Amino acid sequence: MIITITLYTVAALLLAAHFLRMGDIIATVACLAVPALFLVRQRWSLLLVQGLAYVAASIWLATAWQVVSIRWSVGRPWHLAAVILVSVAAVSVLAGGLLHSRTFQLRYRGR
Numbered sequence: 001m002i003i004t005i006t007l008y009t010v011a012a013l014l015l016a017a018h019f020l021r022m023g024d025i026i027a028t029v030a031c032l033a034v035p036a037l038f039l040v041r042q043r044w045s046l047l048l049v050q051g052l053a054y055v056a057a058s059i060w061l062a063t064a065w066q067v068v069s070i071r072w073s074v075g076r077p078w079h080l081a082a083v084i085l086v087s088v089a090a091v092s093v094l095a096g097g098l099l100h101s102r103t104f105q106l107r108y109r110g111r
Contacts, residue, residue: 007094
């Protein structure tokens, strides 16, 4: 359980850094606050955290598409950027997927 929460927190920090780089302070603060929802032992908080992990993955994939498109169009190397961004998206999906484990389902059941 600690490993899953840590992985999720790392994914949230990476997304917060992305938004900070883009200058979106509100989204940055929201990303930093989301892991605190693990303290709310209710079913809706688990579902929200899971959903946000998948939204984060889609944000990373959209960013990968944009970066690769720009780099490809100007003739610059794009492979490493694609690998990095898709890997970060995979971390977000993994973090969300691990929240489907029996441990989390029992801890956040029926409330």
